Amino acid sequence: MREVAVRAENLGMRYGKKWALTHLDLEVYRGEVFGFLGPNGAGKTTTLKLFTGLMRPSSGRSSIFGEDSLDPVSHRHIGYAPEDPFLYDSLTPDELLSFYCRLQGIPEGQREAEVTWALASVGLTEVRHLRIKAFSKGMKGRLAVAQALLGRPPLLFLDEPTSGQDPLARMAIRDLILWYRDNGGTVFLSSHILTDVERVCDRVAIMNRGRLVRLGSVEELGAGAEKLTVEADPIPPSFLEELSRRGKGYRPVFGGVEVDGVGREEVPELARMLVERGSRLYGLHLRGRGLEELFVEAVESDGDSHAGL
Amino acid sequence: MTATVTLAFNLFLRQRRRIAFWVLAAVCLGLTVLPFVFVLIQRTDALREEGMTAELAVSGCGQAAVFALLLAVGLCQGSVSQDLTRSTVHLVLARPVSRKQYMAGMFLGSVMTSVSLYASFGLACFLGMAAALREHLPEAMLSLIILSIPVILLTLLVTLLSAWMPGSVAGIIGYTSFVFGLLSGALERVASGLHPFWGTLIRGANLLSLRLDRVFGMAGAIIRGESASWWPMAWEVGYALVILVAGVMLFERRKV
Numbered sequence: 091m092r093e094v095a096v097r098a099e100n101l102g103m104r105y106g107k108k109w110a111l112t113h114l115d116l117e118v119y120r121g122e123v124f125g126f127l128g129p130n131g132a133g134k135t136t137t138l139k140l141f142t143g144l145m146r147p148s149s150g151r152s153s154i155f156g157e158d159s160l161d162p163v164s165h166r167h168i169g170y171a172p173e174d175p176f177l178y179d180s181l182t183p184d185e186l187l188s189f190y191c192r193l194q195g196i197p198e199g200q201r202e203a204e205v206t207w208a209l210a211s212v213g214l215t216e217v218r219h220l221r222i223k224a225f226s227k228g229m230k231g232r233l234a235v236a237q238a239l240l241g242r243p244p245l246l247f248l249d250e251p252t253s254g255q256d257p258l259a260r261m262a263i264r265d266l267i268l269w270y271r272d273n274g275g276t277v278f279l280s281s282h283i284l285t286d287v288e289r290v291c292d293r294v295a296i297m298n299r300g301r302l303v304r305l306g307s308v309e310e311l312g313a314g315a316e317k318l319t320v321e322a323d324p325i326p327p328s329f330l331e332e333l334s335r336r337g338k339g340y341r342p343v344f345g346g347v348e349v350d351g352v353g354r355e356e357v358p359e360l361a362r363m364l365v366e367r368g369s370r371l372y373g374l375h376l377r378g379r380g381l382e383e384l385f386v387e388a389v390e391s392d393g394d395s396h397a398g399l
Numbered sequence: 400m401t402a403t404v405t406l407a408f409n410l411f412l413r414q415r416r417r418i419a420f421w422v423l424a425a426v427c428l429g430l431t432v433l434p435f436v437f438v439l440i441q442r443t444d445a446l447r448e449e450g451m452t453a454e455l456a457v458s459g460c461g462q463a464a465v466f467a468l469l470l471a472v473g474l475c476q477g478s479v480s481q482d483l484t485r486s487t488v489h490l491v492l493a494r495p496v497s498r499k500q501y502m503a504g505m506f507l508g509s510v511m512t513s514v515s516l517y518a519s520f521g522l523a524c525f526l527g528m529a530a531a532l533r534e535h536l537p538e539a540m541l542s543l544i545i546l547s548i549p550v551i552l553l554t555l556l557v558t559l560l561s562a563w564m565p566g567s568v569a570g571i572i573g574y575t576s577f578v579f580g581l582l583s584g585a586l587e588r589v590a591s592g593l594h595p596f597w598g599t600l601i602r603g604a605n606l607l608s609l610r611l612d613r614v615f616g617m618a619g620a621i622i623r624g625e626s627a628s629w630w631p632m633a634w635e636v637g638y639a640l641v642i643l644v645a646g647v648m649l650f651e652r653r654k655v
Contacts, residue, residue: 142493144655162497170493176485178409180416192405193494237490247493 092119093155095245095276096141100150103136110136111300114150118278118293120244123271125287126280127381128297129389134280135173137297138247141278142170154245166195169238173250173280175230179223183214183233186222187240194241208236211266213259227254235263245276252286264290288381296385298392304384311384318352321345321373322364329367345372352376402496406504407511414474414512423473424516427466432523435459439531456535457542457619459524464546464615465581467517471554472573474516475509477566478558484565488655502650506558506643513554517547535622542618548632549611552639553577556609559646562653580609584616610634 096118103111111133118124128134139145141152143159157164178186187205196204209215212232222230235251248267252260260283267277267290281287287294288308296304304311325347333340339350352360357376364371414420438455446452479502482488491501521543528539556576560569579586583605591598613631620627 139489142489144489144492162492162495165493165495168493170490172486172489175490176487177490178413178487180413185412189405189409190490190494193402193491193496195401195495234490 092121094118095120095155096124096152096278097156098137098141098150098152101137101140101147101152102149103133103140103145104148109148109300111140114302116295116302116305118276120276121271121274122292123267123277123279123290125291125294126278126297127282127284127287127294127385131299132297133300134297135249136300138170138172138249138278138280142168142247166241167243168245168247169240169243170247171231171234171238171249171251173253175234177222177230177233177237179225180221182219182221183209183236184218186233187237190237190240196241204240208239211239212236213262228256228259231255232259232263235266242275244274245278246270247278247280249280250282251279252281252283260286284381284385294381296388298389301392303392304388308381308384309378311388316352316354316376316378318349318357318360319343319373319375319377320347320349320360320364320371321375322347322369322371324369326364326367326369329363329369332363402500403504403507406491406496406501407507410478410505410508411511411515414508417474420474420512423470424519427470427516428520428523431459431462431466431520432527435462435524436527439527443531452532453535453623456528456532456539456622459528460521460539460542460546460618460622461615463517463520463524463543464550464618467513467520467550468553468577468611469574470516471509471513471550472557472570472577474512475554475557476561476570476573478509479505479562480564480566480569483562483655486655492655498650498653499647502562502647503643505562506555506646509554509558510551513550514547517550521547538622538624542621545614545618545621545632548635548639549580549609549614552609552635552642553580553611555639555642555646559642562646562650576609577611579604580611581615582612583608583610584612609638 094117096116098114098116101111101114101116102109114137126134126137136145140147141154141159143162143165146160152159154164155167157167181189184205187208188201191201191204206215209218212235214229214232214236217225217229222233225233231251231254235248238246238248251263255263264286267279270277279287279291291308293305293307294311295302323345325342330340330347333349338352340347349360354376357374361371361374435458443452443455446455482491482505488501492498525536525540525543528536553573553576557569557573560572583601587598587601587605590601610631614635617627617629617631
């Protein structure tokens with residue numbers, strides 16, 4: 091049985107009369123990268139604040155490795171990098187991370203090594219003695235990730251860690267997340283950049299208007315719904331009739347046709363049909379639905395067509 | 400305890416990095432000490448003949464405290480409110496740090512900031528007196544220590560306020576408390592002279608006042624060699640403890 095790193099039980103949060111989060115039941119397991127998605131106002135940041143003990147829930151409870159997340163003791167297990175972090179900009183990264191090391195309870199003899207490792211992990215070693223006020227948004231974002239790594243907590247909460255980063259930094263953060271998971275860590279990743287989520291997450295949850303609307307692996311959520319792009323000339327009408335007879339939707343695209351709902355095992359037969367009908371086949375590209383399509387579908391089916399991506 | 404001290408030193412370090420800290424400190428040091436030392440050098444013999452040396456010592460100690468009080472409000476009004484508005488508090492409270500420890504750390508850091516300034520002003524005054532006015536030195540030393548209590552009290556009050564309102568509003572209330580605290584006794588006398596109702600009203604209001612005038616009066620009486628009641632100091636210490644405990648307990652329920 092897998093160890094639960096984060097658990098939410100009927101978790102809810104109300105601001106005045108409006109519920110920002112309702113009846114969230116969720117389990118995140120040790121050793122997985124968990125993607126947490128949703129349009130603006132879906133309740134992602136509220137959920138993160140509840141998990142990190144920054145707010146008291148209006149209903150339910152949440153726990154970190156079995157300890158109530160409101161108990162500061164449970165915070166020994168977590169590292170948290172918020173979106174748009176505000177850091178003490180009169181300090182240098184060295185001073186800032188040393189300060190957080192002390193708060194984290196890291197012994198004095200290990201602090202220097204820990205700070206050096208965290209800064210190296212996000213590529214900020216060379217600027218460790220500069221004041222943070224001179225940093226760009228991207229550098230501050232990476233420094234926020236570095237402070238979350240201090241003490242190598244078993245659970246990381248990362249809120250939009252790749253937002254505002256250049257492609258190389260984004261790639262480095264993605265690699266860092268995967269390295270963390272491979273070394274037994276758990277990462278709870280909230281992000282709007284769905285390609286990043288798709289690349290690193292083992293499971294995803296999609297939130298909308300304070301409710302959990304989808305939960306599962308990317309494969310599970312998109313199973314059996316693949317698209318086949320056929321590049322051929324000509325596309326015989328009898329081939330299209332056969333597709334209709336089999337209940338497949340299709341649409342013409344440049345140089346061929348795109349067919350919906352094609353299973354992997356059907357591809358050789360479709361290729362054979364085309365060739366038998368005298369068509370010259372140039373290419374067949376099978377792909378699953380992307381996370382972006384899943385996301386839009388989940389949000390729209392929940393009654394909101396204005397996903398704030 | 401360790402987290403509280405860490406937070407306090409961090410706040411103290413950040414305050415010292417502010418240019419305003421050094422500019423205000425330099426200006427106040429110049430305004431406090433230079434005129435005092437100038438008078439000490441130029442007029443000590445004449446004042447000694449007139450029997451006014453105690454008044455000179457009283458004014459020196461009083462100036463040091465008044466300028467430290469002014470600076471304490473200005474520097475500490477944003478200590479917690481900035482952490483809240485900039486969300487820097489999130490990265491602190493997401494660590495194994497309780498809200499009580501956080502607020503205690505902010506109180507301690509603010510007190511360290513204001514007391515360090517006051518200590519520099521007081522030390523300068525003390526050294527001036529050690530050079531030219533030795534007859535009042537022990538009493539002046541005691542008075543300077545007593546006058547640190549109002550500095551700490553006002554610092555705690557402003558820090559508490561900054562946890563619940565914007566820094567600018569906390570500053571305005573702090574300065575109002577400072578002025579009303581210095582004038583509370585005089586206001587009470589004037590109001591009582593006008594009508595018993597107003598006298599009662601001001602006396603009631605003074606229950607919340609910092610009563611800085613009484614501590615300043617006590618410090619002056621000690622330098623002059625007069626008998627002084629220790630009640631004003633006990634009031635100040637009690638007030639400071641109430642603010643400290645209330646601030647720490649209330650922050651437990653604060654939304655961040």
